[in-house]
Amino acid sequence: MTIKVLLVDDERLIRAGLAAIIEAEDDLTVVGEAADGTEVPGEVHRLRPDVVLMDVRMPRLDGIQATRHILDTVPGPPRIIVVTTFENDEYVYDALKAGAHGFLLKRTRPEEILQAIRMVAHGDSLLFPAAIRELAAHHGPSGGRGGARWHERLTEREGDVLRLMAKGRSNAEIAQDLFVSPQTVKTHVGNILAKLQARDRTQAVILAYETSFITPG
Amino acid sequence: MTIKVLLVDDERLIRAGLAAIIEAEDDLTVVGEAADGTEVPGEVHRLRPDVVLMDVRMPRLDGIQATRHILDTVPGPPRIIVVTTFENDEYVYDALKAGAHGFLLKRTRPEEILQAIRMVAHGDSLLFPAAIRELAAHHGPSGGRGGARWHERLTEREGDVLRLMAKGRSNAEIAQDLFVSPQTVKTHVGNILAKLQARDRTQAVILAYETSFITPG
DNA sequence: CCGGGGTTCCCTCTCGCGGGGGAGGGGGTC
DNA sequence: GACCCCCTCCCCCGCGAGAGGGAACCCCGG
Numbered sequence: 001m002t003i004k005v006l007l008v009d010d011e012r013l014i015r016a017g018l019a020a021i022i023e024a025e026d027d028l029t030v031v032g033e034a035a036d037g038t039e040v041p042g043e044v045h046r047l048r049p050d051v052v053l054m055d056v057r058m059p060r061l062d063g064i065q066a067t068r069h070i071l072d073t074v075p076g077p078p079r080i081i082v083v084t085t086f087e088n089d090e091y092v093y094d095a096l097k098a099g100a101h102g103f104l105l106k107r108t109r110p111e112e113i114l115q116a117i118r119m120v121a122h123g124d125s126l127l128f129p130a131a132i133r134e135l136a137a138h139h140g141p142s143g144g145r146g147g148a149r150w151h152e153r154l155t156e157r158e159g160d161v162l163r164l165m166a167k168g169r170s171n172a173e174i175a176q177d178l179f180v181s182p183q184t185v186k187t188h189v190g191n192i193l194a195k196l197q198a199r200d201r202t203q204a205v206i207l208a209y210e211t212s213f214i215t216p217g
Numbered sequence: 218m219t220i221k222v223l224l225v226d227d228e229r230l231i232r233a234g235l236a237a238i239i240e241a242e243d244d245l246t247v248v249g250e251a252a253d254g255t256e257v258p259g260e261v262h263r264l265r266p267d268v269v270l271m272d273v274r275m276p277r278l279d280g281i282q283a284t285r286h287i288l289d290t291v292p293g294p295p296r297i298i299v300v301t302t303f304e305n306d307e308y309v310y311d312a313l314k315a316g317a318h319g320f321l322l323k324r325t326r327p328e329e330i331l332q333a334i335r336m337v338a339h340g341d342s343l344l345f346p347a348a349i350r351e352l353a354a355h356h357g358p359s360g361g362r363g364g365a366r367w368h369e370r371l372t373e374r375e376g377d378v379l380r381l382m383a384k385g386r387s388n389a390e391i392a393q394d395l396f397v398s399p400q401t402v403k404t405h406v407g408n409i410l411a412k413l414q415a416r417d418r419t420q421a422v423i424l425a426y427e428t429s430f431i432t433p434g
Numbered sequence: 435c436c437g438g439g440g441t442t443c444c445c446t447c448t449c450g451c452g453g454g455g456g457a458g459g460g461g462g463t464c
Numbered sequence: 465g466a467c468c469c470c471c472t473c474c475c476c477c478g479c480g481a482g483a484g485g486g487a488a489c490c491c492c493g494g
Contacts, residue, residue, distance in 0.1 A: 372471085398473060401472050401473060403473095405471085
């Protein structure tokens, strides 16, 4: 049950680095590489990877269009992680909207990149594994099979706060709703923003929508 | 082609007031009234109104649940306008999420209430008539048939700004994106918040999502 | 028993956001 | 021409938000 990964990045150095840390794990393997978005659909069809690590900024066809194209055309598509150099990259939201299952910064520590690959391969969303958290809440803390804990996952309380943030509540209002002090809410909000790599509550709410943590309509 | 309106409010006085101003118009007519959410589905089935003016806070079954129920069960459902007493009512977002096509404050001036009814009856969303604005942009300024202009509609520039707000941009970043000064952006943002009756940019973005001005996924 | 994560609460500090004004120019209608 | 709307830009001001510390409690697991 090794997880098959396809690397997509226009810089050979990046691909080599990612391939090195991935191949060092025995439950992960790199089945192919692509240097451009245009090559991706063919490679996906041919290699049937479980996870695609896709750079956002590429010549010819960028990661967003490539993501959209794969998810539109390939039946049983792979999970796609969008990789970007800068946090708060302007394409991050577009990428998630295009159907990506998470995003990573290139400077993220290798162990976390590996954990991220395993998580999305197992069907979790990188930022908001709502299903997992629900499972853990309903079926007791014995939830996920070993080692799947990732430090960026939101806690239950943080989920409560984010849900209220996504209803337009201010910190003071959230404090009233949850019967805690405003300072506590500020702490939670700060942790949420850090985990989501969001700059402010607006970006956090956007991510909540784009990753279906919150569902409109 | 008179527009049939169903009034739903637990206070007879409110219903009477609304009925008075609506019946004074010859293109609008009140086909029925209901004092409780539980009565609504039956009345909708029986009277087939074009528009439902629905109070949010009602005993037994509130406006949100009633809205959801109607839209779930009635084929070719009416357009629903949620009416509330206080701005920034905590139920507003829930109502829009339940599928309401807009919301109004009870203290809104009568002419605007009438215009709102006409707008939603013609298929526009009250806050974000994106379709109309697109039509106007594509088919020239001859867009909507007479008199449909409502002062709460967003201008094209405001739409640009809101779209960028919904991408998580700060005012300064929006200014760069649009090649204008930050002060100009602040002006637009202020106007947007006023028109949307939103308290801050987060609420504005939420409304943008809930009314499908922005579409996730 | 001790460690770690989660929740709660406190402090200070900075800064962007939003409210309140005003003002000028362009383009449209009446 | 007068009017109105939109877009642009400016001022001041108050406040909430977020960053960056710290600290206490509980519960669970090693």
